[in-house]
Amino acid sequence: EDxxxxxxxxxxxxxxxxxxxxxSYEVTNFRSLLWYKQEKKAPTFLFMLTSSGIEKKSGRxxxxxxxxxxxxxxxxxxxxxxDSAIYLCAVNSGGSNYKLTFGKGTLLTVNP
Amino acid sequence: xxxxxxxxxxxxxxxxxxVKIECRSLDFQATTxxxxxxFPKQSLMLMATxxxxxxxxxxxxxxxxxxxxxxxxxTLSTLTVxxxxxxxxxxxxxxxxxxYEQYFGPGTRLTVT
Numbered sequence: 526e527d528x529x530x531x532x533x534x535x536x537x538x539x540x541x542x543x544x545x546x547x548x549s550y551e552v553t554n555f556r557s558l559l560w561y562k563q564e565k566k567a568p569t570f571l572f573m574l575t576s577s578g579i580e581k582k583s584g585r586x587x588x589x590x591x592x593x594x595x596x597x598x599x600x601x602x603x604x605x606x607x608d609s610a611i612y613l614c615a616v617n618s619g620g621s622n623y624k625l626t627f628g629k630g631t632l633l634t635v636n637p
Numbered sequence: 638x639x640x641x642x643x644x645x646x647x648x649x650x651x652x653x654x655x656v657k658i659e660c661r662s663l664d665f666q667a668t669t670x671x672x673x674x675x676f677p678k679q680s681l682m683l684m685a686t687x688x689x690x691x692x693x694x695x696x697x698x699x700x701x702x703x704x705x706x707x708x709x710x711x712t713l714s715t716l717t718v719x720x721x722x723x724x725x726x727x728x729x730x731x732x733x734x735x736x737y738e739q740y741f742g743p744g745t746r747l748t749v750t
Contacts, residue, residue, distance in 0.1 A: 559738055567730060567741035613680060623734050629680040
């Protein structure tokens with residue numbers, strides 16, 4: 526059974542701090558790893574990673590994948606209160622329907 | 638990315654009744670849609686994969702006779718929770734398969750009293 530494990534499950538920081546969120550996985554047929562941000566409603570897409578060692582960056586957020594060690598990290602620098610959300614990691618383990626297996630998420634709270 | 642809507646956003650129903658949730662892809666032809674359930678402080682759990690014009694594929698442990706899925710067009714999939722019970726109360730989210738990712742709807746909060 527495919528498994529995605531995120532850590533920590535929750536994190537409280539102050540504005541301006543840098544955070545690192547972790548995602549490890551065990552899947553039978555890895556195709557890609559995706560990061561989503563979920564505030565009150567639907568998850569919004571952040572990054573998709575398919576290759577090891579190539580950093581994806583968007584503003585203060587960045588992510589990298591290690592396919593040998595089977596994990597990914599999501600970094601957020603200079604955090605703001607608007608970064609408070611649940612960050613979900615999901616793995617696409619192939620198949621014709623592009624099914625995603627999600628981790629439990631990391632609840633990030635950024636205090637002013 | 639695709640714009641996905643869900644209706645209703647919130648519904649309260651009595652135990653034993655059925656509830657239908659609609660998922661629409663507003664600007665994208667969705668041959669494949671997914672239905673998820675999310676309990677408080679839990680992650681998204683895939684319930685079923687819905688392909689346009691064919692029967693849905695359900696995940697292990699999800700009762701297909703209880704959660705009826707219809708995907709009759711490229712823009713609409715529906716999930717009907719039949720004979721709802723309080724334990725079915727949850728946040729139901731649909732998504733549309735894109736080229737590389739999934740685009741999520743805003744979710745439907747179902748409360749069964």
